[in-house]
Amino acid sequence: MNKDYIKFLPKQLINQIAAGEVIDRPASVVRELLENSIDANSNKIDIFIKNYGNNLIQVVDNGYGMSYNDAKNSFKKHATSKIQTNQDIFRITTKGFRGEALAAIAAIGQLEIQTTNNNNFLGLQIIIEDGIIKQENTLSMLKGTRISVKNIFYNTPARKKFLKSTRIEFNHIINELYKIVLAHRNITYRFYHNDKILFYLKNNHSLKDRIQEIFYKKKYQLIPINIKNHNIIINGFISSPDLSKIKGDQFIFVNNRCIQNIILHKTIVNAYKGIINNFRSISYFIFIYTNPILINWNIHPSKKEVALEELHIISNLINIKIKQLLYNQYRINKEQLDKSYDSNSMSQDNKFFHSLKQLSDTEKIIHLQNCINNVNILDKYFINNIDIMNKLSDYVFNNTINTFQINDKYVIFSWKNKYLIFVDQHKAHQNILFEFFSSKKKRNNSISQTVLFPIKINLLEKELMSLRNICNDLMEIGFHLYLLKNSAYFYAIPYKLHQNVIINIFKQILTYSFKKGDKNNKNMIIKYISKFAAIQYGTVLNSYQMESLIKDFFTCKKIIQSHYPIFFILKKNILQQTII
Incomplete structure (x- = not known):
């Protein structure tokens, strides 16, 4: 039995409701259609966008669907199934309640509704223009609703002039999607733009x-x-x-x-x-x-x-x-730092760290930030000094080092109870990767890992040509791939790299125009990989990761020259000079 749920609100109730939705951009349409699908108890929603929402916005769900009468009333003003009495507007639990969304959408776009609320595969299709039904048909479809909005603002060109650039408007659409998928995680979403899937978000995910x-x-x-x-x-x-x-x-x-x-x-x-x-x-x-x-x-x-x-x-x-x-x-x-000290058997270096723990958390951060900010006025600091590098290499290789991190940028450890070593985590890891790929490049079989699913990268014609010119160089480094049409598929990558960074790395690499057979190709590839695969600033490291980074870096045979030091050394008395 096809029961009708949509009712026209009485005038008294309409007067108590604030003015409803004004459709001012494509994102407003997306929001209203998604909210209707959620109120219909859908657990699968597909969103199809064409030309950034200007040509088509379509939302398909498997919710309750609508009866024949409900479908024909749904786009009329103040027709809703969400509230029935004056008291309902004071205890709203649904996304919508005014009964104005589809009416507002029908006024500015070509609206098509396909829906059925039963399981006999017989549904209704209605096409609306300027708020009037132009066409009505029956069709075969699964339970649920498919609403399409074409040519938004086709009949109000003056309003279309107020739209921002396509990029900005599309970002508004994505932001509306984020709001929905963060709150309603019991639904599976698929989001397409110009027939290409951009998001496939499965249901029952935790918020994190x-x-x-x-x-x-x-x-x-x-x-x-x-x-x-x-x-x-x-x-x-x-x-x-x-x-x-x-x-x-x-x-x-x-x-x-x-x-x-x-x-x-x-x-x-x-x-x-x-x-x-x-x-x-x-x-x-x-x-x-x-x-x-x-x-x-x-x-x-x-x-x-x-x-x-x-x-x-x-x-x-x-x-x-x-x-x-x-x-x-x-x-x-601070507490983790405290645990690393044994008052009965404390090395000289640990004593130096022990002095830091006496400071409050705020003081510790202030002092260390002052050290960084005032590095240019120190009477002495070391940058890429080979002799110092060798001494530190021996020290970190033969000792357990205590480390901590500041500003999610520097890894710090003490040395000889005289110095505090600041290591730039991004530049240090970049140096490690550069040396690794440079020294291992001829032993590609030992440095590759096969990925479970090939990593697909869509390429522009210029990028594809550049990639063809370096395929042999990439194989020597540890990448194995094949090209199909305008895409590259990577089925093996160097084991030092995580597959999540591959697409970003190659989008950066292929901004450079490689020439086939150029002797400089391999060196350029390694530079790009090292830079964009290295630990980024803002990444929080645990104690094991910090110690591994320090040991790997100080066993490097060569330091990449940089306008800013990869590490620098401060005298311990700098802390006393910065005490407030």
Whole structure:
């Protein structure tokens, strides 16, 4: 039996509802269609975009679907299945409730709805232009709904002029997708652009896995946050403060809807400022759950802003918790450092580190940052000095070294109770990789690892030609690949490299125009690999990784010349000179 659920709201209720959605860009269409699919209890959603959303936006789901009458009423204003009475707008649990989304979309684009709410494969297709049904057919389809919006703003060219560049508009679409997939992880999503799949996000992922899945390039160091206070639950993740210039990703959700709230944003930022200075960006993924009665969604057309009855309580809870988490995060390093000392049998080098542990966490960071900032005024420091390099090589090879990290950039250890050695983690690893590939290049069979699934890289014609010119050089280094049409497939890579970095490495390598047979090709390839596969700044290393990096670096036979030192040495009394 095909029961109808969509009803027209009574005038009295319409008057209590704030003005609804105005479709101002393709991303608004994507958001509204995705929210409808979620409200329909879908567990699979496919999104198809063409020409950055200008030509086609299509969302396909396997949700409840609609009956014949519901489908014909769905695009009419104030027709909704979400609320029925005046009281419903005070306890909203669905994504939509105004009954205006499809009406607004039908007014600015060519709308096609295909849907069925039964399992007999018989569905309805209706085509709407300018808010009027132009065509109506039956068709065979599985249970669910497919909504297509073509030629957005075709009938309102003046509004189309206000759109930004295609890149910016597409980024808005991606951002709307992020908001949905972070909150609703019980759904499988596939996202296509111009028939090419960009995202395939499977269901039932944890929040941490989902964050790492969609922001994998940024490699966030996530700190979990969990708060429970009476009828308020807050959970999610904050990031360790970032010293890079990369913009952070910041999301606040209330009952699984992403919102904008300047008070909560300032609360989070100020919590960081209370503990740490000089960070450039932070990221946070905060989920707030509270009783729907305490939330008023009826204040913003696209529901991006919300009135929270207990906003001050929520704000205080978040502020206190973040400060506590950051304080504990920095105390961990100090406590781990403490454990490495034995007061009964302490070497001279350990005594030097023991003096550091006497400082507070804030003092320690300030002193070491001052050392770095004032390196140019030291009376003596060493850069790429061969004699010093040999002495340090002997020392790190024959001793267990105690290391720690600062600013996620330098690995530090002490030497002879006189010096503090700062090693640039990125440049040091770059040096290690360069020497490895240079010295092992003729023994390619011993340095390759087979990947389970070939790594595919799509190439431009210029990139493909350049790659053909260096295939033999790549095989000598340890890469094995084959070319098919405009793509390269790597089925074996050097064991020193992780397969996640291969695409990025080759996108960088192929910006250089290689000529076949050029003797300089191999050296250029190794330089690119070493640079882009090396440990990046901002990467947090554990004690084993730091010690391995130090030992590998100081056993290198040659140091790459650089305008800035890979390592430098400070006298221990520099700490006394920077004490505040």
